[in-house]
Amino acid sequence: MSALQTAPMPTAVRDRQAEFNAALNGGIEAVEQRMMDVVDSEVSVLRDASRHIISAGGKRVRPRLLLLAYAACGGKDFASVASIAGAVELLHTASVVHDDINDHGVLRRGRPSVNAIWGRTFALLTGDYLFTKVYELIAPYAQMNPILAEATTALVEGETLQAAAVKDRQFTREIYYRIIGLKTAALFKAAGMLGAMAASASDDEVEALGEFGFDIGLAFQIVDDVLDVVGTPEQLGKSTGLDIAQGRGFAVAHDDVPASPDPMLSIRAHVLNGSALEEANRQAHRFVETAIGRIAHLPETPAKQELIALARSVVDRTA
Amino acid sequence: MSALQTAPMPTAVRDRQAEFNAALNGGIEAVEQRMMDVVDSEVSVLRDASRHIISAGGKRVRPRLLLLAYAACGGKDFASVASIAGAVELLHTASVVHDDINDHGVLRRGRPSVNAIWGRTFALLTGDYLFTKVYELIAPYAQMNPILAEATTALVEGETLQAAAVKDRQFTREIYYRIIGLKTAALFKAAGMLGAMAASASDDEVEALGEFGFDIGLAFQIVDDVLDVVGTPEQLGKSTGLDIAQGRGFAVAHDDVPASPDPMLSIRAHVLNGSALEEANRQAHRFVETAIGRIAHLPETPAKQELIALARSVVDRTA
Numbered sequence: 001m002s003a004l005q006t007a008p009m010p011t012a013v014r015d016r017q018a019e020f021n022a023a024l025n026g027g028i029e030a031v032e033q034r035m036m037d038v039v040d041s042e043v044s045v046l047r048d049a050s051r052h053i054i055s056a057g058g059k060r061v062r063p064r065l066l067l068l069a070y071a072a073c074g075g076k077d078f079a080s081v082a083s084i085a086g087a088v089e090l091l092h093t094a095s096v097v098h099d100d101i102n103d104h105g106v107l108r109r110g111r112p113s114v115n116a117i118w119g120r121t122f123a124l125l126t127g128d129y130l131f132t133k134v135y136e137l138i139a140p141y142a143q144m145n146p147i148l149a150e151a152t153t154a155l156v157e158g159e160t161l162q163a164a165a166v167k168d169r170q171f172t173r174e175i176y177y178r179i180i181g182l183k184t185a186a187l188f189k190a191a192g193m194l195g196a197m198a199a200s201a202s203d204d205e206v207e208a209l210g211e212f213g214f215d216i217g218l219a220f221q222i223v224d225d226v227l228d229v230v231g232t233p234e235q236l237g238k239s240t241g242l243d244i245a246q247g248r249g250f251a252v253a254h255d256d257v258p259a260s261p262d263p264m265l266s267i268r269a270h271v272l273n274g275s276a277l278e279e280a281n282r283q284a285h286r287f288v289e290t291a292i293g294r295i296a297h298l299p300e301t302p303a304k305q306e307l308i309a310l311a312r313s314v315v316d317r318t319a
Numbered sequence: 320m321s322a323l324q325t326a327p328m329p330t331a332v333r334d335r336q337a338e339f340n341a342a343l344n345g346g347i348e349a350v351e352q353r354m355m356d357v358v359d360s361e362v363s364v365l366r367d368a369s370r371h372i373i374s375a376g377g378k379r380v381r382p383r384l385l386l387l388a389y390a391a392c393g394g395k396d397f398a399s400v401a402s403i404a405g406a407v408e409l410l411h412t413a414s415v416v417h418d419d420i421n422d423h424g425v426l427r428r429g430r431p432s433v434n435a436i437w438g439r440t441f442a443l444l445t446g447d448y449l450f451t452k453v454y455e456l457i458a459p460y461a462q463m464n465p466i467l468a469e470a471t472t473a474l475v476e477g478e479t480l481q482a483a484a485v486k487d488r489q490f491t492r493e494i495y496y497r498i499i500g501l502k503t504a505a506l507f508k509a510a511g512m513l514g515a516m517a518a519s520a521s522d523d524e525v526e527a528l529g530e531f532g533f534d535i536g537l538a539f540q541i542v543d544d545v546l547d548v549v550g551t552p553e554q555l556g557k558s559t560g561l562d563i564a565q566g567r568g569f570a571v572a573h574d575d576v577p578a579s580p581d582p583m584l585s586i587r588a589h590v591l592n593g594s595a596l597e598e599a600n601r602q603a604h605r606f607v608e609t610a611i612g613r614i615a616h617l618p619e620t621p622a623k624q625e626l627i628a629l630a631r632s633v634v635d636r637t638a
Contacts, residue, residue, distance in 0.1 A: 043476045045483055098447060102440045121421045124443065125479045128417060131447070132475055135454050136468040145458035152451040157362045160444045164364055 020302035027067045027078025034086040038133050049114045049126040053093055056109035062191045063089045069195025069209040071303035081198045087137035088191050094130035095155055097123055110237035144194055151190035158183025180221040188217030208294050215291035219284040220314045226280050236319050284315045339621035346386045346397025353405040357452050368433045368445040375428035381510045382408045388514025388528040390622035400517045406456035407510050413449035414474055416442055429556035463513055470509035477502025499540040507536030527613050534610035538603040539633045545599050555638050603634045
């Protein structure tokens with residue numbers, strides 16, 4: 001074999017990776033089931049609206065990160081962390097339901113949003129209900145409660161900062177990074193930490209997986225904001241360009257956008273024509289490589305390989 | 320002294336009661352402080368809106384019930400349960416903020432509502448923020464988390480059932496009692512249970528204080544619904560007659576209301592002229608006496624006297 005050729009993966013390694021991925025998929029299925037089960041309310045609108053948004057799917061990047069962090073730190077039983085990963089994904093889901101109320105989003109995960117079908121009152125209550133189910137799922141895990149409580153607070157603070165920035169028309173690069181750190185990266189960080197904690201990892205490992213999560217959370221949100229500007233609803237399965245602030249924030253974060261009577265069009269043109277898109281993608285890739293560096297010391301396992309693949313997939317996506 | 324005269328309270332007993340009440344007031348002040356401290360967000364709108372609604376006061380009947388249940392079961396250090404009682408009151412506060420969005424309420428606790436000042440988007444996020452702070456306050460108390468999680472779910476289910484009943488125009492006596500059991504009495508029950516648990520009470524005592532709370536919760540909501548129909552905003556410090564369903568539910572629970580193009584006027588007239596008001600008050604009094612019976616076996620302490628007084632005050636109020 002020439003040294004210039006990439007070495008093919010040995011059969012034993014490939015089998016081990018395939019076996020791991022099958023177990024991981026089983027873990028994700030257990031998380032799906034746990035979420036569907038926990039929202040089995042006797043109040044039909046809460047059950048129906050919750051299952052509507054849960055069964056629509058989504059990328060499940062947060063529970064996947066949690067399961068992988070768990071396995072990378074030696075965890076073996078994915079089913080045992082299904083409630084914890086379910087809590088993290090339901091928290092994201094609750095925030096999505098409330099976001100769609102505030103942003104008047106009508107499409108989510110390729111389906112009509114909860115507010116589009118059930119109206120604002122029931123959407124608000126469904127979001128509240130999903131928040132209570134997060135709390136119910138994580139309640140038995142005493143040590144983990146403060147971690148998720150902190151991430152929840154950060155998420156709501158990030159959403160609020162964003163709404164305030166839109167209202168006050170104050171969207172600087174600094175505010176943009178503060179917002180995405182709070183509203184997105186904090187929960188990715190919690191997912192990494194909770195997975196490591198569930199595997200009884202050392203404090204250093206919990207910290208490393210948390211930082212890994214935080215960095216890919218930043219990258220994830222930057223790519224999301226790029227897609228919100230350049231993507232279409234058909235491609236993304238959700239309403240796009242709703243929040244000028246995101247586009248504006250993303251653009252301002254990398255360059256100045258000239259004032260315009262139609263800021264969204266202006267940002268879109270600016271982003272598509274200028275270097276902002278390229279620069280944003282470069283920045284997202286930098287966060288991903290930093291993230292991967294943070295777990296370099298972990299033993300070489302299928303879980304570590306999948307964590308690295310997950311990190312790269314966050315930036316190499318079109319939906 | 321004639322046997323017909325009420326025996327005056329002996330000085331020692333009176334002093335003991337006064338001393339207890341001073342300690343209780345200190346406990347309530349600690350709860351107020353805990354709530355104000357925990358919402359100290361760096362995001363100014365969340366801090367300001369939260370403190371606006373918290374500092375407006377309110378009856379504080381839920382934390383008072385919790386502190387009294389704690390003391391009646393032998394608890395001595397009110398400050399030690401301030402976080403738990405604060406969690407219960409903040410949960411109620413969060414639900415009030417979201418209710419006012421859905422009901423378009425503009426007045427709450429004698430002040431403009433959060434949505435009236437900050438608008439719906441920030442009111443929704445403030446309610447979410449208060450929910451996360453409930454979770455943060457209770458997180459360290461492993462045993463108590465499932466109790467409060469259950470009460471939170473019930474509260475949201477009760478609010479949803481109410482909204483669904485309004486929408487479907489299906490408001491029967493049975494549905495009315497199901498709604499008030501979920502949206503109000505479940506949290507009163509949790510307050511009684513958590514107070515008893517914090518004093519390391521036996522399972523039987525926890526159960527008894529929970530049932531006590533549930534019954535006075537039902538009485539409290541019936542009286543609230545009567546006041547919503549017959550009271551004025553000035554008297555109650557909140558928007559009244561907003562939710563026809565409450566008036567309708569309350570009225571239907573005791574008598575049939577004739578159909579009318581203006582249901583609120585019709586219910587009001589029906590309630591004021593008919594026997595519904597009287598019957599509702601009678602029912603509320605019955606729940607209170609049942610509640611008092613449930614704690615008859617507790618030792619005679621100042622805390623027990625105050626629990627009984629609290630139960631009676633729930634029905635003997637005009638605001």
